[in-house]
Amino acid sequence: MTALTLLQANAIANAALAASHQAGYAPMAVVVLDASGHLKAAQREDGASMFRVDVATGKAWAAIGMGAASRTLAQRAKDNPNFFVTLAATAHGRFLPQTGAVLIKDGAGNVIGGVGASGGTGDEDEAICIAGVLAAGLAHG
Numbered sequence: 001m002t003a004l005t006l007l008q009a010n011a012i013a014n015a016a017l018a019a020s021h022q023a024g025y026a027p028m029a030v031v032v033l034d035a036s037g038h039l040k041a042a043q044r045e046d047g048a049s050m051f052r053v054d055v056a057t058g059k060a061w062a063a064i065g066m067g068a069a070s071r072t073l074a075q076r077a078k079d080n081p082n083f084f085v086t087l088a089a090t091a092h093g094r095f096l097p098q099t100g101a102v103l104i105k106d107g108a109g110n111v112i113g114g115v116g117a118s119g120g121t122g123d124e125d126e127a128i129c130i131a132g133v134l135a136a137g138l139a140h141g
Contacts, residue, residue: 002112004032004034004035004104004112006040009032010032010041012030012115012129012132013031013032013041013043014043014132015131015135016028016117016128016132017043019131020045023124023128025128026047026119026120027044027047027048027119028044028048028118028119028125028128029043029044029045029048029055029056029117029118029119030043030116030128030129030132031056031057031116031117032104032113032114032115033057033060033061033064033113033115035064035112035113036064037060037061037094048119052118052119053118055098055116055118056101057094058094058095058096058098058116059100059101059117059118060101060114060115061095061096061116062087062091062095062101063101063102063103063114064111064113067103069103069141070100070101070116070122070126076097098122099122099123099126100117100126101116101125101129102115102130102140103141104133104138104139106139107139111141115132116129
């Protein structure tokens with residue numbers, strides 16, 4: 001399995017923010033984590049609130065931890081709220097099952113990380129994450 005490099009993580013974050021600018025979204029934060037949930041890159045735009053990095057991290061961390069995009073996790077949380085409240089408590093607040101993060105996959109389909117964004121709607125956050133991953137020549141899930 002390939003490891004997510006710092007160069008790739010920075011490319012994802014930069015491309016995600018470029019996509020946000022092009023779409024005219026509010027100031028964003030983008031966080032890229034490796035497959036173990038460790039920080040590889042984080043950027044918070046001027047004007048983005050202080051919570052944005054934490055929210056983006058929680059979305060990406062949840063996606064990696066559960067092996068699914070945060071959109072999927074948000075739906076699962078609606079169907080099984082008690083389990084997801086317990087997960088959030090177990091993860092010491094790092095687990096946020098809200099739309100706005102996707103898995104990063106290598107060419108063989110292995111999960112090598114996750115990227116989360118915060119600042120827009122969940123759909124906007126997710127869209128810029130996908131744009132960043134694709135611009136870096138990787139796949140998302």
